[in-house]
Amino acid sequence: MTGYRTEYRTVGILGGMGPEATMDLMDRVVSAAGDDQVPLVVDMNTKVPSRISADCNVGDMDPAPVLVAMAKRMQAAGAAALVMPCNLAHQFAGEIAAAVDIPLLDMVVLTSRAAVEVAGQGGKVGILGSPALQDTGIFDAAVAAAGGQAVYPDDQAMLLDAIREIKTRGVNPYVRDKLVSASHNLLWQGAQVQLVACTEFSLLERAMDPGAIKIDALDVLVRAIVDFSKSAA
Numbered sequence: 490m491t492g493y494r495t496e497y498r499t500v501g502i503l504g505g506m507g508p509e510a511t512m513d514l515m516d517r518v519v520s521a522a523g524d525d526q527v528p529l530v531v532d533m534n535t536k537v538p539s540r541i542s543a544d545c546n547v548g549d550m551d552p553a554p555v556l557v558a559m560a561k562r563m564q565a566a567g568a569a570a571l572v573m574p575c576n577l578a579h580q581f582a583g584e585i586a587a588a589v590d591i592p593l594l595d596m597v598v599l600t601s602r603a604a605v606e607v608a609g610q611g612g613k614v615g616i617l618g619s620p621a622l623q624d625t626g627i628f629d630a631a632v633a634a635a636g637g638q639a640v641y642p643d644d645q646a647m648l649l650d651a652i653r654e655i656k657t658r659g660v661n662p663y664v665r666d667k668l669v670s671a672s673h674n675l676l677w678q679g680a681q682v683q684l685v686a687c688t689e690f691s692l693l694e695r696a697m698d699p700g701a702i703k704i705d706a707l708d709v710l711v712r713a714i715v716d717f718s719k720s721a722a
Contacts, residue, residue, distance in 0.1 A: 497718045498527075498528075498569035499528040499568050499569055499718070500528070500569065500571070500572060500594075500714050501532070501564070501566065501568025501572070502514065502529060502531040502574065503532055503534070503556060503559045503572070503573045503575075506534075506537050506573070506574070507688075508533060510692065511531065511574050513574075513692060513707065514688070514707055515531070517707060517711045518714055522715050522718075525719070527718035527719065528718070529714075532559045532563060534559055537552050537556065539552070556578060556584070556585055557584060557585055560588055560593075561589060568591060569718075570592045570717050572593070572594045572713070572714060573593075574596070574707060574710065575688060576597060576627075576686045576688065576706055577687075579595060579596060580625045580627050597628060597631045597686075598631050598634075599713050600631075600684055600704065601628060601631035601632045601684075603709050604682050604684050605636050607682050607704065608681070610636040610637070611636065611637065612638070612682065613637065613638050613681075614638065614640065614680060614682050615642070615672070615676075615678070615683035615701070616632075616639050616641050616684050617671055617672065617684060617685055617687065618648065618687035618690065619648065619649060619652055620649050622686060628686060640675060641675075643674055644670075647667050647671060648668075651667040652687060655690075655692065664696075665693055665695070668693060669697060675698075681702050682704065683697060683701045685705040686706050688706070691706070691707040
């Protein structure tokens with residue numbers, strides 16, 4: 490008989506940024522967990538203010554209070570840990586972690602460590618995600634802390650266009666070509682190890698230069714969720 494065991498710890502998902510990426514995360518957890526599924530509680534909040542906007546942290550445009558409220562709801566619902574399937578939302582990780590008494594499984598930190606393990610100390614790690622990731626420096630800090638160097642595609646506007654295309658029209662060859670081009674540019678810069686650091690891009694398959702070594706942030710987070718849930722409390 491399958492189904493999660495009651496001793497497995499519940500993980501709360503701060504979701505809705507965007508909805509398809511949240512559903513993709515849940516599907517991957519189900520696949521990775523095997524016969525004994527892990528318990529999840531999900532806040533599918535599609536009204537979180539934009540994490541990309543330069544006006545973040547200003548009045549009603551500030552995502553932080555919304556994310557903190559979501560985290561508190563997840564803790565009250567029985568979550569033993571939290572995750573966010575949105576790389577850019579991790580610029581608010583400190584505020585979220587300070588507001589609750591349960592850990593946040595930090596996708597940016599976990600993914601950066603995984604990438605540097607492959608790239609080696611001092612190695613370059615390519616970041617495929619929103620241009621705001623470079624602006625906020627969250628991957629620069631996390632990759633550097635792990636011993637590597639974060640590198641970004643030269644055409645950041647193209648990546649933002651691709652993200653918006655996925656959110657409005659879904660996955661298509663037009664978006665895939667943009668991501669392959671960005672991946673090729675990272676290889677030219679010497680970054681063979683490349684992070685899929687946008688959960689919208691995680692929805693794409695075969696969207697990187699064949700010479701790249703792909704590390705998908707969503708896959709890293711899935712492994713962390715399953716390991717945490719099934720480990721001893």
